[in-house]
Amino acid sequence: xxxxxxxxxxxxxxxxxxxxxxxxxxxxxxxxxxxxxxxxxxxxxxxxxxxxxxxxxxxxxxxxxxxxxxxxxxxxxxxxxxxxxxxxxxxxxxxxxxxxxxxxxxxxxxxxxxxxxxxxxxxxxxxxxxxxxxxxxxxxxxxxxxxxxxxxxxxxxxxxxxxxxxxxxxxxxxxxxxxxxxxxxxxxxxxxxxxxxxxxxxxxxxxxxxxxxxxxxxxxxxxxxxxxxxxxx
Amino acid sequence: xxxxxxxxxxxxxxxxxxxxxxxxxxxxxxxxxxxxxxxxxxxxxxxxxxxxxxxxxxxxxxxxxxxxxxxxxxxxxxxxxxxxxxxxxxxxxxxxxxxxxxxxxxxxxxxxxxxxxxxxxxxxxxxxxxxxxxxxxxxxxxxxxxxxxxxxxxxxxxxxxxxxxxxxxxxxxxxxxxxxxxxxxxxxxxxxxxxxxxxxxxxxxxxxxxxxxxxxxxxxxxxxxxxxxxxxx
Numbered sequence: 001x002x003x004x005x006x007x008x009x010x011x012x013x014x015x016x017x018x019x020x021x022x023x024x025x026x027x028x029x030x031x032x033x034x035x036x037x038x039x040x041x042x043x044x045x046x047x048x049x050x051x052x053x054x055x056x057x058x059x060x061x062x063x064x065x066x067x068x069x070x071x072x073x074x075x076x077x078x079x080x081x082x083x084x085x086x087x088x089x090x091x092x093x094x095x096x097x098x099x100x101x102x103x104x105x106x107x108x109x110x111x112x113x114x115x116x117x118x119x120x121x122x123x124x125x126x127x128x129x130x131x132x133x134x135x136x137x138x139x140x141x142x143x144x145x146x147x148x149x150x151x152x153x154x155x156x157x158x159x160x161x162x163x164x165x166x167x168x169x170x171x172x173x174x175x176x177x178x179x180x181x182x183x184x185x186x187x188x189x190x191x192x193x194x195x196x197x198x199x200x201x202x203x204x205x206x207x208x209x210x211x212x213x214x215x216x217x218x219x220x221x222x223x224x225x226x227x228x229x230x231x232x233x
Numbered sequence: 234x235x236x237x238x239x240x241x242x243x244x245x246x247x248x249x250x251x252x253x254x255x256x257x258x259x260x261x262x263x264x265x266x267x268x269x270x271x272x273x274x275x276x277x278x279x280x281x282x283x284x285x286x287x288x289x290x291x292x293x294x295x296x297x298x299x300x301x302x303x304x305x306x307x308x309x310x311x312x313x314x315x316x317x318x319x320x321x322x323x324x325x326x327x328x329x330x331x332x333x334x335x336x337x338x339x340x341x342x343x344x345x346x347x348x349x350x351x352x353x354x355x356x357x358x359x360x361x362x363x364x365x366x367x368x369x370x371x372x373x374x375x376x377x378x379x380x381x382x383x384x385x386x387x388x389x390x391x392x393x394x395x396x397x398x399x400x401x402x403x404x405x406x407x408x409x410x411x412x413x414x415x416x417x418x419x420x421x422x423x424x425x426x427x428x429x430x431x432x433x434x435x436x437x438x439x440x441x442x443x444x445x446x447x448x449x450x451x452x453x454x455x456x457x458x459x460x461x462x463x464x465x466x
């Protein structure tokens with residue numbers, strides 16, 4: 001519309017710009033350490049003008065977190081083609097890209113610092129977990145999961161979170177290794193559950209039909225399933 | 234000192250009584266739903282007298298949480314005898330006893346409700362995780378764990394937490410099954426890590442020497458280790 005560098009932004013455009021600037025700052029350092037003054041300065045506007053768009057730091061934080069949550073939930077959406085193992089590996093790469101980009105903010109949020117833990121932020125975190133869960137079911141082509149499968153998927157998602165948090169502490173293990181390992185962990189947890197339950201064993205067998213023998217998943221999974229299957233009687 | 238039913242308690246005795254009463258209430262319902270009036274009534278004293286011992290609900294909650302944390306951390310301490318698998322199974326039973334007794338309070342705390350998430354409560358939760366981690370190392374007779382072993386143990390502890398939280402939602406899976414499964418999960422996660430790393434493979438092999446062939450651990454672990462070992466070259 002205009003070529004001026006300092007052209008006036010519309011209300012929504014300004015809000016979106018502030019959210020972007022805040023997300024960038026909240027991602028790089030713990031949100032507690034980021035001040036409104038800093039956000040104003042990074043956005044090139046005055047402090048009172050920030051308050052014109054957002055009543056306080058918490059509301060700006062929640063808006064930034066909403067954007068990050070939408071982004072993160074989207075990382076679990078990959079094309080439903082190829083083997084389950086290769087899709088999960090793709091998802092893990094996209095997830096670790098996110099964690100890499102938003103490290104300090106991600107840690108602060110998940111560890112529950114003083115600025116977080118509001119019911120709004122908890123709801124956003126839960127929404128991401130739920131989106132990841134729904135995507136997993138979709139990739140496994142399962143609509144009505146039994147309790148044991150729900151447990152395996154949801155507890156694996158929590159394992160993914162905690163692995164990322166521990167990784168962020170010192171990045172002492174190459175992330176690529178963890179990405180593959182988490183895919184294998186899923187296979188392993190599912191196989192352990194299958195070893196305890198016939199229905200899980202059957203479900204897992206079906207979900208893994210069509211896995212290529214050389215995929216990242218079947219590499220471990222095929223042998224784990226053989227292990228988990230009840231002996232032929 | 235006195236045989237009267239309503240004898241006067243000393244300050245510390247009264248504090249301990251209030252903590253016990255509060256812990257009981259905070260365990261059975263979400264701490265947000267428990268009022269000081271209720272605690273006073275359950276303790277048989279007046280509301281102002283509660284405030285005489287604790288400045289507010291948060292400080293009473295923190296004191297109750299401190300007691301619960303000490304209790305929970307103690308659940309990971311079992312005699313260092315018998316196989317690793319049988320000890321872990323014993324620990325899981327003691328842990329689920331705790332979860333069973335403190336269900337709603339445990340869920341509220343771990344899910345981060347509005348009344349929680351203070352730096353004090355976070356520190357208590359972290360202290361329990363750390364105590365569990367130290368006990369695991371002690372049972373495995375390992376003093377300077379490499380990063381990969383630390384990751385396996387700590388992420389497994391988080392898996393134990395999330396499994397308990399999911400179980401509490403509807404108790405749809407018998408807890409005994411989950412206790413055994415979590416021991417197997419530890420073996421499985423360690424085995425996956427060993428499949429990625431020679432040092433882990435060696436460590437795990439040593440830690441599992443002396444496991445009886447019919448123990449809850451080696452049942453799965455022996456086969457997983459064989460699987461995780463690099464092919465003889």
